[in-house]
Amino acid sequence: MKTQRLSAIRDVVASSPVASQDELRRKLRRRGIHVTQATLSRDIHELRLSKGPGGYVLPNGNGIHASAEDDGPPSFEEMLESFGLRVRQAMNQVVVSTVLGGAQPVAAALDRVGWPEVVGTIAGDDTVLVICADQRKAGDVEDRIRTLLES
Amino acid sequence: MKTQRLSAIRDVVASSPVASQDELRRKLRRRGIHVTQATLSRDIHELRLSKGPGGYVLPNGNGIHASAEDDGPPSFEEMLESFGLRVRQAMNQVVVSTVLGGAQPVAAALDRVGWPEVVGTIAGDDTVLVICADQRKAGDVEDRIRTLLES
DNA sequence: ATTTGCGTTGCATACTTATTCACCATTATT
DNA sequence: AATAATGGTGAATAAGTATGCAACGCAAAT
Numbered sequence: 001m002k003t004q005r006l007s008a009i010r011d012v013v014a015s016s017p018v019a020s021q022d023e024l025r026r027k028l029r030r031r032g033i034h035v036t037q038a039t040l041s042r043d044i045h046e047l048r049l050s051k052g053p054g055g056y057v058l059p060n061g062n063g064i065h066a067s068a069e070d071d072g073p074p075s076f077e078e079m080l081e082s083f084g085l086r087v088r089q090a091m092n093q094v095v096v097s098t099v100l101g102g103a104q105p106v107a108a109a110l111d112r113v114g115w116p117e118v119v120g121t122i123a124g125d126d127t128v129l130v131i132c133a134d135q136r137k138a139g140d141v142e143d144r145i146r147t148l149l150e151s
Numbered sequence: 152m153k154t155q156r157l158s159a160i161r162d163v164v165a166s167s168p169v170a171s172q173d174e175l176r177r178k179l180r181r182r183g184i185h186v187t188q189a190t191l192s193r194d195i196h197e198l199r200l201s202k203g204p205g206g207y208v209l210p211n212g213n214g215i216h217a218s219a220e221d222d223g224p225p226s227f228e229e230m231l232e233s234f235g236l237r238v239r240q241a242m243n244q245v246v247v248s249t250v251l252g253g254a255q256p257v258a259a260a261l262d263r264v265g266w267p268e269v270v271g272t273i274a275g276d277d278t279v280l281v282i283c284a285d286q287r288k289a290g291d292v293e294d295r296i297r298t299l300l301e302s
Numbered sequence: 303a304t305t306t307g308c309g310t311t312g313c314a315t316a317c318t319t320a321t322t323c324a325c326c327a328t329t330a331t332t
Numbered sequence: 333a334a335t336a337a338t339g340g341t342g343a344a345t346a347a348g349t350a351t352g353c354a355a356c357g358c359a360a361a362t
Contacts, residue, residue: 050208051203053196088284093270093282095271123273127272127273129280
C-alpha cells in the first residue's frame with residue numbers, strides 16, 4: 001500500500017506542478033489514495049523530494065537506489081521502482097515514461113528479462129518504446145508493467 | 152545593501168548546511184547582517200533556492216545564477232519553427248523530421264504541451280517518433296503539426 | 303519644496319510542513 | 333500462545349515559511 005502510494009506521488013509530482021502537501025493530498029484522493037498531510041510529509045522526506053519556487057521536484061538525476069551491495073545487474077523491477085513513472089499502451093506498443101535519464105537503464109533491464117511478448121525496445125531520455133507482436137500482447141505487457149509500477 | 156545580503160546568503164548556503172530561515176538569520180547576524188525571517192523568505196524566493204532533506208540548496212548545483220530571469224522553456228511552436236522540417240504519419244505514429252540535433256528539443260517541447268493524443272515521444276538526432284493511441288489520433292496530430300510547420 | 307512612484311523592510315498573521323504521541327497491525331522472539 | 337519489537341498511520345500541535353499591510357527612504361517629476 002505504501003509503496004504504491006510513493007509511486008503515485010512521484011507520478012503526480014513528475015507530471016504536474018504540486019505547490020503544497022495539501023494539494024498533493026487532493027490529487028492523490030482523485031486516484032483513490034486517501035491519506036493525511038502528515039503521512040505525505042513523511043513520504044516526501046523518504047522520497048527525498050525538494051521544494052523550490054515551482055513546487056515539489058524529484059531529486060536530481062534521481063538515484064533512489066543507493067544500495068551499497070551490487071548483486072549483478074539490477075532487475076527490471078528495481079529499475080522501474082527507481083525510474084518508472086507511468087505506462088500507456090498504443091496499438092501494439094507500450095510507452096513507459098521515466099524520470100529524465102531513466103529510459104536507457106529501464107530499457108536495458110527490460111531487454112534482459114526477455115519477455116517473449118516483447119519484440120524490441122527503443123529508449124530516449126525519459127521514454128521507452130516497447131514494441132510487441134500485436135495489440136493483445138501489448139496489453140499483457142502493459143498490465144504487467146503497471147502492476148510492477150504500483151507494487 | 153540588499154545585493155550584498157543576497158550574496159552573503161549564497162555564500163552561507165553554499166558553505167554550510169542551513170536547515171531553516173531562522174538558522175540562516177542567525178548565521179547572517181554573525182556577519183553583521185541583521186534582518187528578519189520575513190525578508191529572508193523573500194530573498195530565498197528571489198534566489199530561487201530550494202529546500203530539500205539536507206536544507207537549502209542552490210539552484211544550479213553550484214549556483215552562480217543569482218537572480219537572472221528565465222523566459223521559461225520555449226514553446227513547441229517556436230521549436231518547430233526553428234528545427235522542424237517535415238511530418239509524416241505511419242499507423243498510430245507520427246514522424247517529425249528536424250534539422251540535425253533538433254529532435255531532442257522538439258520532442259521535449261512536444262512533451263511539455265501535453266496533447267492528450269500523444270502517448271509518448273522518442274527522439275534521435277534528427278527524427279522524433281510520436282506515439283499516439285490509434286491511427287485516427289495520429290492523423291489529428293499530424294495535421295496539427297503540419298499546420299504549425301506551414302504557418 | 304512637495305508630490306509621486308517604486309523598492310525594501312518589519313510586524314503580525316495566515317498558511318504550510320514536521321513531529322510527537324497514541325494506536326493498531328504485523329512480524330519476530332521466547 | 334503470549335510478548336515484544338517494528339512499522340505505518342491519524343490527530344493534534346509545534347516549527348517553519350509566506351504574505352498583506354503599513355512605514356520608510358530615495359529619486360524623479362511637478
